[in-house]
Amino acid sequence: MFIAMNRFKVKLGSEAEFERVWRERDSHLTTVPGFVTFNLLKGPQKEEYTLYxxxxxxxxxxxxxxxxxxxxxxxxxxxxxxxxxxxIGPPEFEGFESIITLTNTDKAA
Incomplete structure (x- = not known):
């Protein structure tokens, strides 16, 4: 498995517009071979921005x-x-190869 992440520093006051853009966009991801899942994550609010x-x-x-x-x-x-x-700045890409994966189905009976 491979995880691809982009970090966005969204200036305070632009959060609702940022979320609207992502909610309304046609990502085409579900038509791409190998795609598993997508999440848009909202992180902490800092002095000048909210991290997504x-x-x-x-x-x-x-x-x-x-x-x-x-x-x-x-x-x-x-x-x-x-x-x-x-x-604040461009998105910051981070890519990760999965080394260990645990799921809820991995629990001992």
Missing amino acids: SSHTEWGSRADFEAWTKSEQFRAAHASAGTNKVNY
Whole structure:
């Protein structure tokens, strides 16, 4: 499994618009091979911004990389930069290979 995350520092007062943009966008993720799940996470509020992270799980790093080169990726990001959200800096990408995974079904009977 591969986890891809982007961290966003959203200026205070722009949180509702940021969340609206993500809620209303057509991500095309469910049509991409290897896609597992997506979460938009809201983190702590700092002095100048609220921290958010987009979190996607993929079957493999290769699945994620194929997504970034796909027509679906271009379509999902076509309107990036046209919204009214104020950011502090660009998104910060972080990619992780899963080493250990535990699930609720792993509990002993």
